[in-house]
Amino acid sequence: VSLPRCPEFEAWRIATADELHVTHLRILRVLVDRLADEPARALPFAHVLHGLEPRDEALRADIRRLSEAARQSAMVQSRASTTDPEAAPTGETVTPQVWPAAEIQLRPAPERVLAQEIRRCTTPDGARLAYSLSGQGPPLVRAAHWMSHLELEWDSPVWKHWIEGLSAHYQLIRYDQRGNGLSDRYPADLSFEAMVADLESIIDAAGLRRVSLLGISQGCAVSIAYAVRHPERVAGMVLYGGFTKGWRKRGNEREIARREAMGALIQEGWGQDDPVFRQMFTSLFIPQATPEQRNWYNELQRNTVSPEIAHRIFEEGAVIDVDELLPRVRVPTLVMHATGDAVIPFDHGQAMAGKIPGARFVALDSVNHVLLGHEPAFATFVDETRRFLADPEQTQQLAGPPASLGINRSRQYITVLAAEVVSPLHLLETEDPEEAIREFQPVEDRVIQVVESHGGVVTSAADGTITAAFGLARATEDHAYLACRAALAAKLAVEELSQGGIQLRAGIDTGEVIVRQQWTTEASKVELAGAAPRAANRLMRALHRATIAATERDFRPTARKCVRRGQGADAPNALSGASAHSLRRLRAPGLS
Structure with missing residues (x-):
């Protein structure tokens, strides 16, 4: 519960949250210490504690020690399971018993069922937003981008591998942008400032003190703006397929004409039963999609956002400009971009990384704006994200002079x-x-x-x-x-x-x-x-x-x-x- 207009309650709420945070840290530390002899059980608590206290060098050493001990324990158990030391005297060879295939059915190992919890919150201007939590681990917040639907994405052939791949290692927080999915479908304000304020509202509503950010496409600009405003709350930032200037701000007359034609198609063909208009966008975003993926993405467009709101968001994205914020980014940043991206050209990602102090850039061999599960580029994306977020400050050695606060004289x-x-x-x-x-x-x-x-x-x-x-x-x-x-x-x-x-x-x-x-x-x-x-x-x-x-x-x-x-x-x-x-x-x- 948040009451911004009642300072007394807000002060009490924040003070109580601080006390609970201290208690949470103490409990996690006790669990890690008491489970030191059971590294596999202690490790999840250590990772959660590291997400809350990322600068604790001693804790980082504990995590490395626990990880190594857990691997060694797993190897010992694996070797021990192949033979039974009590089945034969010392010095005798143990021959495992072979069962006919027809006489026994092997029970598959139980799989961990991934589930998402959908919640809702209200922004300061009254918009209702839907957000979800899935997985366990350090919090990773995906900034909203154009076209999302929490429920439809969950089992989709286009986004399911993203959700599963990230939820396996993090507590993944996703939310539908205002005007999309389960959030308010017809909000009054769709400005870029409202987009950044929505990210602020989601992080506050989820009770997160410090997070890692994932920006995809338009979500990169939103993530950058948030990180500049709240550097103390961002442990690291991963940006994929993004841009810093919208297509009108870039000033290319041919691109503006092409995009304006696309905007007219959004208004005329977005809501029609015939998917031919929407197929144009699908072919741009995922040109290597299977028929199943193409059909699903065609329907996502119509089921996620109305033609009117889709066009308004499209136009708002055209005037985004966070280029001047890039030198002021003071959090570790990893930038990745597909080499053949037809929606946001590859050089946009390169330019973004070049202007963020110390940012690391990784090129991904793909032509898809939304990486598909079967392509090696997606596996590379997940591996690079995990490696970077495991220790952003160590992975990224900041180079050159630090960013200006914009406050000189x-x-x-x-x-x-x-x-x-x-x-x-x-x-x-x-x-x-x-x-x-x-x-x-x-x-x-x-x-x-x-x-x-x-x-x-x-x-x-x-x-x-x-x-x-x-x-x-x-x-x-x-x-x-x-x-x-x-x-x-x-x-x-x-x-x-x-x-x-x-x-x-x-x-x-x-x-x-x-x-x-x-x-x-x-x-x-x-x-x-x-x-x-x-x-x-x-x-x-x-x-x-x-x-x-x-x-x-x-x-x-x-x-x-x-x-x-x-x-x-x-x-x-x-x-x-x-x-x-x-x-x-x-x-x-x-x-x-």
Whole structure:
């Protein structure tokens, strides 16, 4: 349940979700540890845990160890099943008994039945969307593309192998684009912005904190836009058969004329009983299809979307343009494209990969826009996807200067969080420096991870002090609230990681700053000039113990309703002319 117009309930809901997430992590860790002697049983829990905590290097090592142990165990069991060691004394040869074929029927091994669960959600503008979940493993969300129907695709000769191949290794989340399939058939808004908002709604409705994205065709542009807006929520992105500029934006007069003729055919022949008009699209999308596949795809077009909506979506796709977003993609990306694709030419995929920092490009030997199950290109697609998503950051070594946030020398109103790890500082004075760093570094890394997962941009991190800006990479009205949430979550994470031995103090202030972004050969650096960074750091240093405190300027009407606050020793009047308030926790609705 989500109530966007009730800040009190939303704050309580998010806080409760955070607590449940921590509990979920603890349970998974206990299961992995207790099942260490049964690697085949422990491995699925380890993979789920890795999907929630992808940066945990120790967990990656555990998964490799469990995988190897599970393979060794399977080999031992396989060898043991061929002979019975108790059937003959030591040194005697065991001859397996041969049964006549007519006298025995071998029972086939039970097959795992794949099922999908169809759910529905409502977008902020009131559109009803249908989405489905199938398989187990790390979440993989397929961004919607033109023409989909969750129920018809499930057993179709065109899409079934996609669903089965991906659901075998991931929790696959699919959804019907507005205007298609089981979603609202006649929505008012079919713009590209609505498409991106729908992906946001699906991921939120499914309760997913961090996902991998799969973009196919038009879904590539939607995935790119989402990844730029929410980099902290995307573990990796696979793009197949996509484009960054729609056919009108590309400006090729011959292509525009050809596409306009296709649009006229959509309006005139899409809904007719005679499939001759729809056959033209089928021949473009899957030229190597069997008669069964061609007939099914012909009918999918008519049963999925009306002629009017099909034409509107076709025209909306013509004006898509995410080309300027490509240098700002900051998540590991794999791009694949069929060499003979007649719908989206091969060079579009190459150009897309070339503009995304560090993206890897794989050419697939196929002429089909939708890869078919019998062709080797589909097996290559699945193998490359699995290999990439197993560890996106390791597979993709980012090359060249990092993407610009698009904020250089801009004046922005943001919230600054200054945090310091308090307890380990004595280690630097009393213990060996290397030992102190070994204990200290994981704590600092965890704080940075939590801050970035809440949308913060870390501007500095050294000697246990971390400064981050909220509302910087993406404009948002609730940046003060996000900073408060991040500080409280970081404090909890630090205490959990150290079992209470290490604590965190933090100061928060909001104000207008000048932003500068500088580049080196290996990294970029964001610098903030203004009163807010200084005030946040002064407040943090003035705190006498592990406390989260914010200045009065942070408590706009929304923030006042979302957090408890107090005054006194925990939050001293550290700033001239401004009072400060300590943050305890997010407040549940109904509390005054």
